[in-house]
Amino acid sequence: MADDPIENLRLSVMQDALPVGMAILERARKGGVSRLAEAFANSDDPLEVLRSEGEPAAKTIREQLDRVSPGLGNPVVPVKVEVDQTNSQKEQTSDEEELIRVLDRISNGMEELDSRLCDECSEKG
Numbered sequence: 001m002a003d004d005p006i007e008n009l010r011l012s013v014m015q016d017a018l019p020v021g022m023a024i025l026e027r028a029r030k031g032g033v034s035r036l037a038e039a040f041a042n043s044d045d046p047l048e049v050l051r052s053e054g055e056p057a058a059k060t061i062r063e064q065l066d067r068v069s070p071g072l073g074n075p076v077v078p079v080k081v082e083v084d085q086t087n088s089q090k091e092q093t094s095d096e097e098e099l100i101r102v103l104d105r106i107s108n109g110m111e112e113l114d115s116r117l118c119d120e121c122s123e124k125g
Helices: 005-041 046-068 085-123
Strands: none
Touching: 005 046
């Protein structure tokens, strides 16, 4: 979880309170207070029963919130990305130097080949 207390509260509401609240609303809508009281009378862990009942509706709400702003309904895992600029610049410089060395070697080889071909042409001609 995040280190931010407000973010922790938001995540707790989305994962725990929202499903329970949705189940309470649905039970109250369907059967009134007596239907709601059944969850507390017939279970050792009524909050878990309500959480599991309300999870499908809560999932729908979280998905709708994500459409408004990604990560608002479903938690987004924060990622810390760091780029070491000094190493990448050194690598780039060494790559450039290596490329220059290779190109110089190719150029020298081409010059040598050209001089040998010219020497052979002048010997035959």
